[in-house]
Amino acid sequence: MTDRTRAETSLPARTTPIRGVVFDMDGLLLDSETLAMDALEEAARDLGHDMPLSFCRRMIGVPADGCRKLVREEYGADFPMERFFQLQEEHLRRYVDTGRLVLKEGVEPLLELLDELQLPRAIATSSSRYRAEHHLKLAGLDGRFDAVVTRDDVIRGKPDPEPYLKAAERIGVAPEDGLALEDSHSGALAAYAAGFRVVVVPDLLAPSEDVRGKAFAVVESLLHVRDWLRRVDM
Structure with missing residues (x-):
């Protein structure tokens, strides 16, 4: 399946500080x-x-x-x-x-930067606990996140904000001080409803106009996020 939709915009030059990052998993970290x-x-x-x-x-x-x-x-x-x-x-x-199963472009460089900046990070996924742990281990990402919130950990899944609110709580970051990284419509809407700045990195689906209107930015890959975090005042 080669019909991958690329982004049209890049991230703004400056913003308020980022205190933590919450990632989606499938289609964002993993090419799954x-x-x-x-x-x-x-x-x-x-x-x-x-x-x-x-x-x-x-x-x-x-x-x-x-x-x-x-x-x-x-x-x-x-x-x-x-x-x-x-x-x-x-x-x-x-x-x-x-x-x-392989990593998406830019995953390792971004995680290395978060290590350097000592920023807490979590995953908020719609996958089950078993699938998330299995896939993260095979991809070499187990132990790289401070918290992993799965569908098994919440009452309401995406597009409800509960997964992102729980992820923020587990890493001790207020949503308004956090950055959410998503590829899907439901995930982006969940993160936005939770109060995060949302960066969308499209995978198989182009972001809807509603998602584009709510997103902080739509970018081509996580490499753009890494470069932006290097520039922004932390």
């Missing part, structure tokens, strides 16, 4: 959304259904309960929901365990 889309399509084929990519992409950044709701509305109450998502998880795990 393409794998998730492939796994959804393969799981549907296993069950004799056609699930177009356009529909699969509606599930990007959406917690599991929200994905189930989308599938139920599209395919009806008789769709074998649990078996479908079990197969999707099995296919995704196979892709990941056979070396297809």
